[in-house]
Amino acid sequence: MKKTTLRKYAKLIARTGANIQKGQPVLLYVSVEQHEFAAMVAEECYRAGASRVDMEWSSQPITKLAYRHQSLKTLSKVPVWKEEKLKLMAEEYPCRIHIVSEDPDGMKGVNLEKLQKAQMATYPIIKPYRDAIESKHQWTIAAVPSPAWAKKVFPDLKKNQAVEALWEAILHAVHVTDEPENDPIAAWEEHNENFRKRCQWLNEQKFDYMTYRSANGTDFRADLIPEGRWCGGGEYTKQGIFFNPNLPTEEIFTSPMRGKAEGKLVSTKPLSYQGQLIENFWIRFEGGRAVEWDADKGKEQLDRMLSMDEGASMLGELALIPKDSPINRSGILFYETLFDENASCHVALGAGYNDCIEGYLDKTNEECQALGINESMIHVDFMIGTDDMTITGWKNGKAIPVFENGTWAQSF
Numbered sequence: 566m567k568k569t570t571l572r573k574y575a576k577l578i579a580r581t582g583a584n585i586q587k588g589q590p591v592l593l594y595v596s597v598e599q600h601e602f603a604a605m606v607a608e609e610c611y612r613a614g615a616s617r618v619d620m621e622w623s624s625q626p627i628t629k630l631a632y633r634h635q636s637l638k639t640l641s642k643v644p645v646w647k648e649e650k651l652k653l654m655a656e657e658y659p660c661r662i663h664i665v666s667e668d669p670d671g672m673k674g675v676n677l678e679k680l681q682k683a684q685m686a687t688y689p690i691i692k693p694y695r696d697a698i699e700s701k702h703q704w705t706i707a708a709v710p711s712p713a714w715a716k717k718v719f720p721d722l723k724k725n726q727a728v729e730a731l732w733e734a735i736l737h738a739v740h741v742t743d744e745p746e747n748d749p750i751a752a753w754e755e756h757n758e759n760f761r762k763r764c765q766w767l768n769e770q771k772f773d774y775m776t777y778r779s780a781n782g783t784d785f786r787a788d789l790i791p792e793g794r795w796c797g798g799g800e801y802t803k804q805g806i807f808f809n810p811n812l813p814t815e816e817i818f819t820s821p822m823r824g825k826a827e828g829k830l831v832s833t834k835p836l837s838y839q840g841q842l843i844e845n846f847w848i849r850f851e852g853g854r855a856v857e858w859d860a861d862k863g864k865e866q867l868d869r870m871l872s873m874d875e876g877a878s879m880l881g882e883l884a885l886i887p888k889d890s891p892i893n894r895s896g897i898l899f900y901e902t903l904f905d906e907n908a909s910c911h912v913a914l915g916a917g918y919n920d921c922i923e924g925y926l927d928k929t930n931e932e933c934q935a936l937g938i939n940e941s942m943i944h945v946d947f948m949i950g951t952d953d954m955t956i957t958g959w960k961n962g963k964a965i966p967v968f969e970n971g972t973w974a975q976s977f
Contacts, residue, residue: 566732567743571605574707574741577749577812579609582705583660584808587614589702590659594621596666602709606662615660625671625840632675632683640679641686648690655697660808661704668713669900672840680839681869688874688942696930699919703808708735708903717900734897738813738904753809760798762977763817767795770965772958774825775883777910779951781831782847787883787912788825790937792923795819803926815892815907818884820917822937824853826880833909834948836863837900843867846947854878855914871914876941882913888952888971902946909950910968915941 579585591610595603607618632640654661672680710731712724718734719727736742740752777785797817799809829849836843843863848855848871855878860867871878886893886909893908917938919925925933934940956968966974 566729566736570736570741570743571602572609573747573749574736574739575602575605575609576612577739577741577753578606578662578664578705578707579613579615581750581753582707582809582812583610583662583703584806585610585613585615585660585703586806588616589614590657591615591618591662592621592654592659593618593662593664594623595664596711597622597624598711599664599666599709603664606664610660610662619659625667629672629675629840632672632680637679637682640683643687643690648694651691651694655694658698658702660702663704663706665706665708665901665903666711666714667840667901668711669717669837669842670840671713675840677839677841677866677869681873684942685873692942699930700803700926702802703806705808705810705812706903707739707812708901710735714901718897734895734899735904737895738892738907757798757809759977760817763973764795764797766975766977767817767819767958767967770958770960772960772965774959775821775967776957776959777828777830777949777954779831779949779954781833781951782829783831783949783951783954785828785830785850786826787821787880789819790822790922792936793819793822793921794923796918796921800920801926811903811907813892813904813907815886815890816884816911817886818882818918818921820921820938821880821883822853823876823879823917823934823939825937826850826853830912830947830949832947832949833951834898834905835900836945836947837902838863838866838870838945841866842900843870843947850880853880870943870945873915873943874941876939877915877943879914879939879941880912881915881917881939881941881944882911882946884911884913884946885956885968886910886950887968887973888950888954893950905948906946909948910954910956911946911948911950913944913946915939915943915945 610618710728715727715731741749774788831847846860849857919933952971954971958965958967
């Protein structure tokens with residue numbers, strides 16, 4: 566891939582994704598494998614005005630070794646120096662940039678019970694710091710290919726060819742091309758304007774609940790929060806800074822009312838969760854909670870995911886993506902939620918989003934939860950969209966088509 570094209574992408578991440586402000590510190594999470602692109606992103610952060618760029622390096626193979634060889638007691642502790650880093654992040658409100666590139670099968674073979682117990686033990690320590698930065702600074706997630714990930718997506722290509730093919734797919738999804746006239750930042754401004762129009766229409770409807778139906782067995786209802794709202798594209802911090810959390814994104818989403826969901830959802834794409842795949846699964850809900858489920862592959866992982874905590878078996882998100890989204894048209898299964906969630910309508914198990922509440926910037930976490938936002942240590946998207954999916958919004962008993970045959974029923 567041309568360095569000039571990668572430079573465009575790095576600039577997009579710094580300027581449109583995180584929208585770094587002059588004097589802000591930046592925390593960059595990235596695999597050691599991606600050190601060259603990390604340097605490019607760091608340079609663009611400085612050009613955007615960052616006061617400093619701190620690196621949080623990771624290595625999936627080393628993480629896997631830790632879960633295999635460390636005791637549960639050790640894994641369940643948050644060292645003082647790590648807690649001090651979290652405290653610093655909460656106090657300084659830096660931008661956070663996450664670069665994902667992990668192997669979808671990279672954690673295969675890890676003891677799932679050990680992994681779950683360690684996460685449950687550390688979550689109460691980490692959560693206060695995460696709550697402290699809620700809506701107070703910018704963050705964004707983008708991706709670069711690793712050889713293992715690329716070979717998973719393109720198994721019939723040689724390693725170098727697979728990496729190049731995945732690069733092309735990633736850049737196409739975020740509106741970056743080789744053409745000199747290509748301006749991805751301007752393209753994203755137009756993209757965000759389209760989101761604004763669709764969100765405005767949905768928010769004007771004030772639906773009481775939504776129903777979903779597909780020939781594959783999905784037959785589902787989710788109630789909405791009266792004070793809720795639909796969001797999409799970028800969002801604002803409390804300081805009024807606009808940023809794009811996900812590069813790419815094609816979704817318009819809301820958080821449903823906790824504990825108010827009935828029926829069956831059938832997944833239409835594999836889910837990569839904690840470095841392992843869950844395939845061909847379905848979940849049935851009663852009283853807002855998952856009460857029955859099955860999977861052709863990864864059922865044990867699904868069992869554990871749904872029992873992580875009290876809110877893990879309830880929904881935190883409903884997301885609308887038409888079947889003609891660019892990622893779906895590509896025909897590529899990325900085995901990475903950042904992309905696959907943008908190819909299909911999806912829902913998320915676990916935590917909801919405070920920013921899906923009107924006036925959320927002036928509300929506490931507790932106030933948002935009292936209105937119906939789900940609380941959980943997980944937030945896991947899984948895809949349910951089909952070519953024949955019908956989604957209907959209901960207001961005072963009146964049905965208003967939202968999706969017909971897998972795409973928007975309304976033109977904008």
